[in-house]
Amino acid sequence: MAASIEYVVRRHDLLDFCKRCMVKVGAPVDHAVSLAEVVADADSRGHYSHGLNRLRFYIKSYQFLSQKEHQEPTVVKESLATALVDGNNMLGPVVGRFCMNLAIRKARSTGVGLVSVYRSNHFGIAAHYSMMAMKEGFIGIALCNATPTVVPTRAKQGVFGTNPLSVAAPANNNDSFVLDMATSTVAFGKVEIKHRLGEPIPEGWAVDDNGQSTTDADTALKSRKLTPLGGMEHTSGYKGYGLAMMVEMFSSILSGSNSSPNVKHPNPQQETNLGQCFLAIDPGAFAPGFEDRMSQMIDHCRGLQPADGETEVLVAGDPERNHTAMCDKRGGIPYQESQIHYADDIAKEYGVDPMKRCQDSAVHD
Numbered sequence: 001m002a003a004s005i006e007y008v009v010r011r012h013d014l015l016d017f018c019k020r021c022m023v024k025v026g027a028p029v030d031h032a033v034s035l036a037e038v039v040a041d042a043d044s045r046g047h048y049s050h051g052l053n054r055l056r057f058y059i060k061s062y063q064f065l066s067q068k069e070h071q072e073p074t075v076v077k078e079s080l081a082t083a084l085v086d087g088n089n090m091l092g093p094v095v096g097r098f099c100m101n102l103a104i105r106k107a108r109s110t111g112v113g114l115v116s117v118y119r120s121n122h123f124g125i126a127a128h129y130s131m132m133a134m135k136e137g138f139i140g141i142a143l144c145n146a147t148p149t150v151v152p153t154r155a156k157q158g159v160f161g162t163n164p165l166s167v168a169a170p171a172n173n174n175d176s177f178v179l180d181m182a183t184s185t186v187a188f189g190k191v192e193i194k195h196r197l198g199e200p201i202p203e204g205w206a207v208d209d210n211g212q213s214t215t216d217a218d219t220a221l222k223s224r225k226l227t228p229l230g231g232m233e234h235t236s237g238y239k240g241y242g243l244a245m246m247v248e249m250f251s252s253i254l255s256g257s258n259s260s261p262n263v264k265h266p267n268p269q270q271e272t273n274l275g276q277c278f279l280a281i282d283p284g285a286f287a288p289g290f291e292d293r294m295s296q297m298i299d300h301c302r303g304l305q306p307a308d309g310e311t312e313v314l315v316a317g318d319p320e321r322n323h324t325a326m327c328d329k330r331g332g333i334p335y336q337e338s339q340i341h342y343a344d345d346i347a348k349e350y351g352v353d354p355m356k357r358c359q360d361s362a363v364h365d
């Protein structure tokens with residue numbers, strides 16, 4: 001059994017580290033804070049693939065951003081309930097915060113706000129934005145396109161990004177429904193993990209260059225072709241294909257941004273020009289008692305008798321809530337040694353003080 005050290009990083013220290021790194025490469029403090037908050041939310045919700053792990057990606061993409069003279073995204077077209085925004089090629093979390101705040105303001109006066117944005121960048125976890133609206137008592141929705149890896153049912157080529165969507169709704173006593181999901185069967189990171197372990201991937205995660213399902217992690221890693229949510233056609237992957245196109249419609253087609261097939265990884269020559277969509281809906285504009293009925297539905301599902309071998313029935317948002325509660329109990333976010341080394345390498349590379357951490361316990365794997 002190999003021993004590895006586990007560390008715990010207080011949210012405040014993670015925020016501080018991310019902020020210092022971004023400021024070091026020239027980001028304004030409030031932009032660095034917006035990015036740091038998305039990173040911290042991802043890790044405290046247990047989505048480590050979208051948190052600290054992406055910090056180097058965010059630093060490097062910031063260095064590529066060409067439109068640094070703008071302090072905020074720009075509203076280019078507006079009605080009482082809608083807005084089209086130019087993200088001015090700013091950091092995704094800065095654009096997302098701007099757009100969701102605008103959608104919330106509109107929902108406050110009209111009952112609904114829909115903001116569509118082009119020239120944005122990777123915004124991290126979609127729930128960060130849907131939950132901004134939820135914290136104000138609204139239903140929040142956030143959608144985004146991404147680099148093409150998802151292959152439409154019956155095709156060979158990747159067309160869609162993992163195009164995430166999130167819907168968050170408030171219930172009583174701070175309870176909530178928070179659906180936050182990629183529209184692919186799995187994220188590419190899960191294929192990479194299987195490959196590292198030398199294990200096959202489950203049937204229906206990815207296809208080879210001929211569009212045939214593969215269980216070979218090496219083939220999947222090389223083809224970089226994921227199935228839409230549901231897998232192949234015989235397991236209803238076409239429903240995920242439809243959802244991926246729906247996200248595309250709300251993000252790129254509505255805003256006029258790049259559609260997923262044209263989205264490139266950030267580079268100095270070309271903007272990624274991602275499209276995103278943010279909605280805030282005031283339940284108060286509809287039948288009274290939304291939170292009560294939301295709670296009843298959530299409680300009904302959680303109260304169901306679990307299937308044999310299971311201990312509890314969850315609703316969307318519960319796994320992340322449990323992870324956040326675990327972090328609170330431990331006084332911070334747990335990280336493996338390799339993740340701490342990764343942060344230390346970034347600190348060295350960019351000449352900032354290392355992230356503060358406490359050695360929590362020796363764990364065995």
Ligand SMILES: NC(=O)c1ccc[n+]([C@@H]2O[C@H](COP(=O)([O-])OP(=O)(O)OC[C@H]3O[C@@H](n4cnc5c(N)ncnc54)[C@H](O)[C@@H]3O)[C@@H](O)[C@H]2O)c1
Pocket residue numbers: 047050122123124125126127144145146162163164165166178179180181182183186187313314315316317318319320
């Ligand atoms: N910005 C981007 O380009 C991008 C792209 C893809 C994914 N993402 C983000 O990656 C994160 C992970 O996405 P994912 O699809 O791997 O998430 P996931 O598969 O872990 O979870 C998807 C949803 O299912 C819910 N869930 C999980 N287990 C459940 C259960 N037993 N019962 C009921 N509900 C359950 C979760 O609460 C969540 O809402 C998300 O935050 C997403 O926004 C971002």
